Amino acid sequence: MFVLYGKPTSINVRKVLWLCAELDLPFSHDPAPAPDVLSTLNPNRQVPVLRDGDFVLWESNSICRYLAARQGRDDLLPCAAQARA
Template structure:
C-alpha cells in the first residue's frame, strides 16, 4: 500500500492524489508530522512511502507512479511524446508556479509579507500572461496540454489553472482554458482532489 504524506490543501500533494486516482492505485494519506522530517531533508510535502522506498518532489512522484503501475496512460513510452508531456510538467514547476507566488500569497493567503500593490499587479499580470501561453497551446491542440489525450501534464497544469481561476483577481477571457477546465471537471480525480483538496 502506498502512503502519501501531506495535507490535500497542498497543490503538490493533490498532484499525487489525482495521479493515483487516474492510475487506479490504492493509497492511504497522512498529515505531515514532526517524525516525518527524516523522510525529506527539505521538510516539505508530498512524500511518498512505498514499502522501503521513499520519494519526494511531486513531479518525480507522479512519474514514479506511472512506472510503478506499468502504464503509459498518463506518460507515453514514445520518446517524443513523453518529452512533450515532461516539457509542460517542468514548465508548470519552474515558470507557471513562479508567476503566481506573489499574487497568490497576497490575495488568497493574505500574507503580511505580500502587500505591495505594485508587486501584486505585476505578479497578476505575469500570471495571466503565462495562462495566455496555455490558451494558445490549447487552441492548437483542441483538447489537452500535450495533445489529443489526457496526460500527467494535465494533472499538474489543471491544478495550477484551478488555482488561477479561484484567485480573486482580474483575468482575461480565455475561452480555450475555460473549455479545458470544463473537460477536466468530468474526471473523477479532478472532482475529488482539484478544488483545493475539498471533495
C-alpha cells in the same frame, strides 16, 4: 500499498491524489505527518512525500512519474523519449 504524506490543500499533494484516483491505487494518506517523521523522510521537509515500503520519494512530478510507470500507464507516461519530453 504505499503511504502519501501531505495536506490535500497543497496543489502538489492534490496533483498526486488526482493521479492515485485516476490509477485507482490503494494507498494510505497522512495529511499531517509529525515534523520528525517528515524530516526523516525528506531532508527538505516538504510535501508530498511517498513511502512505498523502504523506497521514499518526494517532489510531486517525480512521484507522478513513478506511479504512472509503476502501473505501466504508457498513456500517461509515454515510453518514447520525444513523446515523453
